[in-house]
Amino acid sequence: MVSCEKIIPSSPKEDEILDGPVEGLSYEQLRRFALGDAAFNNEIFTPENGLGPGFVATSCGSCHAGDGKGHPFTTLVRFGQTDETGNKFLEQGGPQLQNRAIPGYKPEQIPAGATFSKFTPPANTGLGFLELVADADILAMADPQDLDNDGISGIPNYAVLPSYVQTLNNAIPLKGKYIHRFGKKAAAYNLLHQTVNAYN
Ligand code: HEC
Structure with missing residues (x-):
């Protein structure tokens, strides 16, 4: 047991977890926090509530899990901007690649000749x-x-x-x-x- 504790860090204390509300909120502010938290983590976008035809993900939390950072499988791709003169691919779906689509539609592809970058989701805890x-x-x-x-x-x-x-x-x-x-x-x-x- 003792040696395991050395290797495996213990889970953080409740007041060290960053996905909750900050201290000192009023009842109304807590209510707003709860609504936003549910919309961010629990709400799933579907064609019925407005998803598509092209899309990237079906919830905010799927990229910012636990209000935290993403990883190499939750990146998003933006394309077509090389300098301050603007994006020359706005007519072809730029800047953000919608790499998925609802049934019956084709996902976007990066247009030929467009530069692109991958972005990893940052934490959303508002520190x-x-x-x-x-x-x-x-x-x-x-x-x-x-x-x-x-x-x-x-x-x-x-x-x-x-x-x-x-x-x-x-x-x-x-x-x-x-x-x-x-x-x-x-x-x-x-x-x-x-x-x-x-x-x-
Ligand atoms: C496909 C993954 C993905 C999804 C889904 C996603 N995000 Fe993000 N989010 C990112 C990335 C990547 C960034 C940083 C890139 C940028 O915008 O410059 C970001 C940045 C943010 C930031 C800014 C954080 C900061 O400190 O600057 C907020 C706030 C945010 N997202 C909220 C949301 C909300 C709300 C939703 C749902 C409607 C959402 N995100 C869905 C990937 C995602």
Whole structure:
């Protein structure tokens, strides 16, 4: 027993598991958390509730299991964008490959000549409260030329907001564009934006 305990780590304590609500929520906030948690983990998309014709997965939790990270079998593929001039394959299904389809339809394939990348799902536990980090703090940490020589060249990603997204407090826009936060390339402005893209 003793030697087994050395090799096999014990399971985490309840308050160390990250898929639950944060502390101190009101009853109404807990209710919203429960609804979102169920939609994320339990809801299965079907043609009856809007899946298809092309699709990638039938639930959020199938990629972000336990609200956590994915693995090599839950990657998604985006194609057609090589630089800031935009995606030249939007008419052919870009940017995201819908590699599965409901019966009677063909899944998409990466068009000839398109570059592509695979993305592994990140954790969804919200440890950084990213939506609450002020633009000023992001700008203060930006280091595009890596002048401090730590090997990290953080570059804020400014982009145009979709019409349904409201700007965050104290936003510092540049030429009509706003600093985005979520996703591997900070391509989504807030959680609503990221979630709309994910459902779509
Ligand atoms: C096929 C796998 C897959 C499915 C299904 C999926 N995601 Fe993701 N998710 C990803 C990947 C990959 C990323 C990071 C890539 C990106 O958007 O830049 C991501 C990123 C996110 C992020 C941003 C996390 C961060 O810290 O920036 C959120 C939030 C999220 N997903 C929510 C959802 C929701 C809600 C659903 C269901 C509607 C969903 N995801 C379904 C793969 C998936």
